[in-house]
Amino acid sequence: MKYNKSLEILIFVKAKTPSYFAGYKGTTIVYNSCWFLNFINDNESINLYMAESLIIPKGASKSEKYEALLPQLKALIHYESDLTANLANISSALNMAFDFLWVGFYLSNQEQLVLGPFQGPIACTRIPFGKGVCGTAYSEAKTIIVEDVDAFPGHIACSSDSKSEIVVPIIKDGEVKLILDIDSDSYSSFNEVDQKYLEQVASFISDKL
Numbered sequence: 552m553k554y555n556k557s558l559e560i561l562i563f564v565k566a567k568t569p570s571y572f573a574g575y576k577g578t579t580i581v582y583n584s585c586w587f588l589n590f591i592n593d594n595e596s597i598n599l600y601m602a603e604s605l606i607i608p609k610g611a612s613k614s615e616k617y618e619a620l621l622p623q624l625k626a627l628i629h630y631e632s633d634l635t636a637n638l639a640n641i642s643s644a645l646n647m648a649f650d651f652l653w654v655g656f657y658l659s660n661q662e663q664l665v666l667g668p669f670q671g672p673i674a675c676t677r678i679p680f681g682k683g684v685c686g687t688a689y690s691e692a693k694t695i696i697v698e699d700v701d702a703f704p705g706h707i708a709c710s711s712d713s714k715s716e717i718v719v720p721i722i723k724d725g726e727v728k729l730i731l732d733i734d735s736d737s738y739s740s741f742n743e744v745d746q747k748y749l750e751q752v753a754s755f756i757s758d759k760l
Contacts, residue, residue: 607648617748620648625755637759638729639668641752645733646670652712653734657685659727664689667729675709683707685732688718692727694746698739710734717741721753723760731756 607619624644628637642654655669657678664678664685681690683706688695697703697716713734720727731753735741 605644605647613744614748616648617744620644621748621751621755624752628755628759632759634759635668637756641756642668642670645752651733652736653710653732655732656729657689657732658729659689664730671734672710672712675707678707684716684718685730688720689727689730692720692722694719694750696741696746698741700734712736714738715740717745717749719746719749719753721756721760723757728760729756 605620605623607616611619624641627640627644631637631640638656642656645651646654651671653669653671653674655671655674656667657664658667659665662680664680666674666676678686680686684695684697684700684703685707687705695716695718697706700706700708700713700716703716713736715735715738717733719731721729721731731749733741733745733749
């Protein structure tokens with residue numbers, strides 16, 4: 552498979568038949584957001600496979616992994632309108648790419664955050680606004696990075712294995728609609744690199760609301 556680490560060759564196209572892409576040999580294309588088409592230069596074959604096969608370069612830096620993942624995430628949710636389906640796939644993809652302890656979403660519901668799609672151990676079902684890292688990120692409408700969750704005032708310990716955390720609000724029309732929460736079982740796992748790319752993920756989701 553031909554692969555460009557920045558996925559600049561990834562072309563987002565919707566077409567009725569794979570034959571439409573006959574001129575794209577040597578590139579990898581997302582087809583209807585659910586399939587990847589790979590065109591081989593040295594023969595006429597077309598490999599069609601499910602998008603569950605994420606293209607993440609081995610041994611890459613954190614930035615390179617995000618650069619590879621984000622175009623695939625954007626393609627994966629492009630044609631899907633159901634929020635639950637998109638959040639489920641995003642949490643799964645982030646977990647597959649980085650092997651976090653916990654990746655998931657909490658949705659705003661009256662005066663609290665309610666658990667949405669996630670990957671990882673069982674989690675707190677409801678979190679009041681302004682409480683813990685998630686509730687604080689919601690109330691302040693900004694990304695919060697916590698190097699040591701035990702040092703965060705009022706931290707809600709949904710899992711004793713969690714050591715560090717990043718929470719990113721998803722904002723639509725000036726209002727926080729939900730938050731993306733990611734936990735690691737190591738201290739100081741998150742930094743400005745994670746914030747930069749996860750806020751882009753948040754913008755993908757906001758555009759679908």
